[in-house]
Amino acid sequence: MNKFKYYFILLITTVSLFSCSKDDAAAEMEPPRDYAVQYATDLTDIEEYLKTYYIEEVSADFDIKITKIPNGGLQKSIWNQTDYQLKSRDVKLHDITYKLYYLVLREGVGRSPSNVDGVLAAYKGDYLERITTSGAAALTAVFFEESKNPQQFFNLTTTITGWGEAFPQFKTGTYTSNADGTVTHKDFGAGVMFLPSGLGYYNSGSATIPAYAPLIFSFKLYEINRLxxxxxxxxxxxxxxxxxxxxxxxxxxxxxxxxxxxxxxxxxxxxxxxxxxxxxxxxxxxxxxxxxxxxxxxxxxxxxxxxxxxxxxxxxxx
Structure with a gap:
C-alpha cells in the first residue's frame, strides 16, 4: 500500500511539473506586439528623454555625458539646445515609417559607410526604462555596454537595423600609428543615436536589455571596411x-x-x-x-x- 502511494505521488508530481513547463513555454511564446502600436510608445519615450535630459559635457575626445534636468533646473534640453545638431531621418520598415533621431557632435572628415559596410567604432549603450521609485515612475537611461577601444569591425548587415541607418550619416577621421603599437584617431565622426525598439532588438531583447526597449548609443566612427x-x-x-x-x-x-x-x-x-x-x-x-x-x-x-x-x-x- 505504501509503495502504491509513493508511485501515485510521484506520478502526480511529474504531471504537475510537466504542466508548469508547458505553461512557462506558452508564456514565452507570446506573439510580438504590433509594430505600429509599440513604435508610438517608443517615440513618446524617446522624445520625452530628449526634452528632459541635457548635455552636461562633451570632452575634447567627444565623450558625452547626458544628465536628467532636475526639478526647476534651467539647463537646455537636448531637444532645445543649439550647440549640436539634433537631426532625424525616416526609416521605412515593418510597414510603418520610423523617425530615427540622432545627435551630431562632429560629422567627421573622411568617408561615410553605407549600411552594408563594416565599421570600426567605439560606443556606449543605454536602454530606456520607466523605473518606479517612491511610487513615481521616471524615464531612466540604463547603461548596458561600452567599448572604448574597438579591435574589430562590425558588419552593419549583421548588427541591429538602427546602426545601419545611423552610421551612414557620419564620416571617418584620420589616424596615426604610435611606436607602442597603439593608434591615435582624430577628426572622426561622433554622435548619439536614439533608436525605437523596432530598429533594435524589439521583442527578443538581448542579454540584460529588456524586450521592447528603446536604445541610445553614443559612438565614434573611426574607420570603415568596404565589403x-x-x-x-x-x-x-x-x-x-x-x-x-x-x-x-x-x-x-x-x-x-x-x-x-x-x-x-x-x-x-x-x-x-x-x-x-x-x-x-x-x-x-x-x-x-x-x-x-x-x-x-x-x-x-x-x-x-x-x-x-x-x-x-x-x-x-x-
Missing amino acids: DSDGDGIMNFQEDENGDGYMRVFATGVPNPDDTDKDGIPNFLDIDDDGDGLSTKLEITGTNGVLIPFADIPSCDGNTTNPDRIKRHLVKCN
Missing part, C-alpha cells in the same frame, strides 16, 4: 543603384531600387544582378569597353582608387 558580400568583384556600396547611400534587402510594397533585375535579391547579394545568365564578375569592363579579367581587378579596400572599375557605369573605390 563585397556576393563576391562579384563590385563592393557593396558600389551597387547602390539610386545613390542614396543605403542598400535595401527588402522594400515593402514598392520595387527595391537596388535590385536591377527585380528578382527579389538586392544587387549586393546577387552574383548575376542584371539577370542575363552571366555572373557580374564576368561583365566588368574598362573605359575602353574591354573585359577586365576578374583576377586582374585591383582590390577595392578603401585605400585605392581604380577609375577603370566599371559595371554599367563608372564606379570608384571610395
